[in-house]
Amino acid sequence: MTLRLPKTFSVYQRVESMIHPNQHRTAFNILWLCLLVLTLVLTSPGCTPAPSDFVKKKQVLRLATTTSARDSGLLDVLLPEFERENDCRIDVIAVGTGAALQLGSSGDADAVLVHARHAEQRFMSAGYGSRREEFMKNEFVILGPADDPANVKGRSARQILSILSSKNQRFLSRGDESGTHQKERELWVGLNIEPAWENFMESGQGMGATLTMADEMRAYVLCDMGTYLNFRDRIELAPLNSPSAGLDNHYSCIVVNPDRHSHLTPNLANSFADYLISRSVQQKIGRYQLHGFSLFTPTRLAETP
Secondary structure, three states: OOOOOOOOOHHHHHHHOOOOHHHHHHHHHHHHHHHHHHHHHHHOOOOOOOHHHHOOOOEEEEEEEEHHHHHOOHHHHHHHHHHHHHOEEEEEEEEOHHHHHHHHHOOOOOEEEEOOHHHHHHHHHOOOEEEEEEEEEEEEEEEEEOOOOOOOOOOOHHHHHHHHHHOOOOEEEOOOOOHHHHHHHHHHHHHOOOOOOOOEEEOOOOHHHHHHHHHHHOOEEEEEHHHHHHHHHHOOEEEOOOOOOOOEEEEEEEEEOOOOOOOOOHHHHHHHHHHHHOHHHHHHHHHOEEOOEEOOEEOOHHHOO
């Protein structure tokens, strides 16, 4: 008995008309073998384009940013518009400034958003950055328990730190080479104090996590004002220092040098830097408020047409 395909199968019909009836089975097997091989070839990964090949892939900007910029909530306001305008995706890596600069120097970020001027200048001098744009600032503040067990409220930042050290008060440092940690260390050096007393501790965490820990421990802590305002309703810590010199907190965007790493996306990174210093975004930064307070002051608004 000869197995036959339906007569609608035109390929088989043409072959069948060319061969002797006794050769049907052999011809049928050969035909099926050819069809099977053809099917496997056409459906193999190398021959069949993947669906993604027909869709334009979005560019990706890898942004290494300080945790204080993320924890302030500002990036949630600024990034979506840039992604829409440039048909791209921004992958945010939130770490301390030191770690962000390290990601830039190793080519694991296309741009970095940081707040430690001296470290940024070293990064640029070493050739890791091709462009640096300061675009906003706020200030650091010393927070502590509302009942202020060290009785330091209203004093300058330098006076508060000196008293906390002398009274062996609980102080929680980030200890992570972040911009905040570098500012804190700068203050200790200026006071000629080695922060190593019994109740001096380090969190090794980002700003938001450090605030939460300090609140639970009833410890004093240095924080940027933006993150504090974003966390104010979640913690009981309160600002204690009077307006003090040396607490300015400047933020910069640095484009990582594509000459160091050929896989970077310098055009997109430069577009992002342009975006941050543009008039519309500078105005948006100035309007960004929490609890009726502005978190940041734009620093390039006067320069934009």
